[in-house]
Amino acid sequence: MKKIIVACNSGLGTSLMIRLNVEALLKEWGLKAWVEHTDVSSVDTFDADLIIGSNYVMESLQLAKDVEVIGLDDITDRQYLKSRLLDSETFKQWLAV
Amino acid sequence: MNATQMISKGLLGEPALLLGLIAFVGLLLQKQPFQRLIHGTIKTMLGYTLLQIGANAAGSSLSNLSAVIQKGFQIIGIIPHNETITALAQINYGEEIALIMLVGMIVHLMIARFTRIKYIFLTGHHMLFMASLLAGVLVSMSMPLWQVMVAGGIVLAFSMSFAPLITQPYVRRVTGNDDFAMGHFNSVGYVLSGFVASWFKKGPEPPESKGLQKLRSFFQDHMVVITVFTFVLFLFSGLFISPGGIEEMFSGRHILVVSLIQATWFAGGCYVILAGVRMLLSEIVPAFKGIADRIVPGAIPALDCPVLFKFSPFAAMIGFLLSFTGGLAAMVVLLQVQYTVIIPGVIPHFFSGGAAGVIAYKIGGRKGLIVSSLIHGFAITLLPTVLIPLLSNLGYLRATFADSDFSVIGVLVHELFSWFK
Numbered sequence: 061m062k063k064i065i066v067a068c069n070s071g072l073g074t075s076l077m078i079r080l081n082v083e084a085l086l087k088e089w090g091l092k093a094w095v096e097h098t099d100v101s102s103v104d105t106f107d108a109d110l111i112i113g114s115n116y117v118m119e120s121l122q123l124a125k126d127v128e129v130i131g132l133d134d135i136t137d138r139q140y141l142k143s144r145l146l147d148s149e150t151f152k153q154w155l156a157v
Numbered sequence: 158m159n160a161t162q163m164i165s166k167g168l169l170g171e172p173a174l175l176l177g178l179i180a181f182v183g184l185l186l187q188k189q190p191f192q193r194l195i196h197g198t199i200k201t202m203l204g205y206t207l208l209q210i211g212a213n214a215a216g217s218s219l220s221n222l223s224a225v226i227q228k229g230f231q232i233i234g235i236i237p238h239n240e241t242i243t244a245l246a247q248i249n250y251g252e253e254i255a256l257i258m259l260v261g262m263i264v265h266l267m268i269a270r271f272t273r274i275k276y277i278f279l280t281g282h283h284m285l286f287m288a289s290l291l292a293g294v295l296v297s298m299s300m301p302l303w304q305v306m307v308a309g310g311i312v313l314a315f316s317m318s319f320a321p322l323i324t325q326p327y328v329r330r331v332t333g334n335d336d337f338a339m340g341h342f343n344s345v346g347y348v349l350s351g352f353v354a355s356w357f358k359k360g361p362e363p364p365e366s367k368g369l370q371k372l373r374s375f376f377q378d379h380m381v382v383i384t385v386f387t388f389v390l391f392l393f394s395g396l397f398i399s400p401g402g403i404e405e406m407f408s409g410r411h412i413l414v415v416s417l418i419q420a421t422w423f424a425g426g427c428y429v430i431l432a433g434v435r436m437l438l439s440e441i442v443p444a445f446k447g448i449a450d451r452i453v454p455g456a457i458p459a460l461d462c463p464v465l466f467k468f469s470p471f472a473a474m475i476g477f478l479l480s481f482t483g484g485l486a487a488m489v490v491l492l493q494v495q496y497t498v499i500i501p502g503v504i505p506h507f508f509s510g511g512a513a514g515v516i517a518y519k520i521g522g523r524k525g526l527i528v529s530s531l532i533h534g535f536a537i538t539l540l541p542t543v544l545i546p547l548l549s550n551l552g553y554l555r556a557t558f559a560d561s562d563f564s565v566i567g568v569l570v571h572e573l574f575s576w577f578k
Contacts, residue, residue: 069508070379071435072282073340073461080443097439099431101380116466120374136337136464 062093062154065108068117071099074135078112081138085145091154110150172251176437177202179259183444197440204436205251207429212244215426216556218419222391223555224406226500229397233497237505237541237559239286244430246289246551253292253305258284260310262445265317269453276325277449277456278317280340281438283560287313287342290548290563294570297550312570320344320562321459327351331468331519340459342562343509346537349561350513353529354521363523365471373474376507384424386503391416462512469515476514476530481506483534490539497545501538505559510534540564547571 064082068074075097083095096106100117104124111121111129118131128150134140145151180201184194219241226234247254261284269275278284291309300308321338324347328339339347376382395403395412407415449456466473484501491498510533517529541557544564548557558564 068461069377069463070431070504072431072438073280074463076281076435076439076442077279077458077460079439080446083443097435099380099435100378101428114463114467116373116463116470117377119370120377133467135467136458136460 207433211429257309261313264314354525357521357525359522388420472518473511479530480510480534487538
């Protein structure tokens with residue numbers, strides 16, 4: 061199963077909001093994935109296929125592995141999130157299968 | 158034990174089980190599949206347990222720190238840190254807190270459904286913090302459980318509706334619309350910040366410098382920031398005690414070792430608490446949002462304060478730094494007048510100070526940002542001092558709530574209910 065991690069500073073409020081939007085979009089597309097939200101410190105421990113968060117926070121990520129990161133300029137707009145996800149390599153592969 | 162006792166003592170008397178039950182009912186109402194039902198219920202209970210474990214670790218380091226500060230400076234240093242104080246409050250008032258949250262969410266949905274205040278407060282952890290504050294204050298007034306639950310729930314519901322309402326005029330000036338509101342219990346600070354900034358005129362926007370960007374990137378990882386900050390606090394306070402004194406307190410260890418270990422214990426405790434809060438709320442908040450979407454169409458979501466950061470990352474960083482400076486000034490003032498001192502916390506100033514900075518900057522430009530942030534930091538550091546005596550029954554602890562609304566509502570509730578008696 062695909063693993064999506066949503067991260068924010070403390071892993072409480074903002075990441076949960078983005079996660080709810082991601083989950084709603086996955087449902088819309090009929091995709092199944094494991095979505096979890098967390099704080100920046102823990103991102104590397106999850107072995108994710110895709111990492112999502114606000115651009116503000118994603119800029120500071122230092123990842124050990126090669127994984128696709130989506131930095132959002134607008135963290136509240138679901139349509140914007142949708143277009144960013146559809147543009148991502150991970151989702152392109154995923155939707156093609 | 159009969160059936161009623163089984164329910165009141167066994168099921169509801171244990172907060173972990175009570176919260177699990179709330180999650181279970183929520184998931185059931187959403188008609189989730191069986192596997193999800195079990196998963197969500199267990200994770201909620203686990204989250205609660207993590208909270209208690211983390212509180213022990215962070216609390217032990219905190220009491221060591223306060224012992225060092227007390228010995229070194231002859232003062233009591235209190236750290237405003239929402240997560241820690243909430244976790245400590247959970248140890249004694251878990252049941253009250255869970256029930257206040259439940260009543261609060263229901264009444265808050267009713268306010269949004271039947272009045273014109275259509276905000277839905279979605280910042281789950283602040284909901285939990287406010288419920289913890291209310292439980293602490295109300296239980297100390299020796300009210301029976303049902304009164305704590307009803308009074309606390311109603312106050313929580315009103316706070317959740319009014320905090321976004323009073324900040325919205327300023328938030329609207331930042332975002333340009335009513336797509337979302339601020340669901341963050343520093344609304345008093347934001348209003349103060351916006352009000353002060355409105356004395357100034359807005360100039361052109363400067364670009365963010367490279368140095369500021371690097372600094373900003375460092376502050377994104379809170380576990381690192383908390384560790385470094387606590388280490389410095391320990392080391393600095395320890396320097397005011399003779400080397401023998403520290404070794405006596407910590408079984409012969411050197412001050413550097415003590416500071417490093419204690420700092421990682423505190424940050425480690427915070428990490429576990431955060432993981433617990435996250436697990437607890439990742440089931441409750443989506444359920445709450447799901448219900449809200451259904452019964453309050455057209456409601457405005459009230460979100461966590463970092464949503465404002467992107468409107469001016471520059472102002473968020475400057476707002477944090479100046480707010481923290483204002484906090485240090487407030488600490489110096491407190492040192493002059495009393496024995497109990499609030500040590501400004503990096504995390505509350507980062508979040509509240511950052512968002513307040515964005516508001517100030519969008520309204521009052523650079524001058525507005527500078528003046529407003531300093532005043533904001535000064536005010537939110539002084540405010541918790543009024544709260545300390547009200548939280549005394551939480552036991553021996555050297556932590557308090559950080560953001561302004563907790564202090565203001567704590568005092569208001571205390572005054573209001575002492576007047577009723």
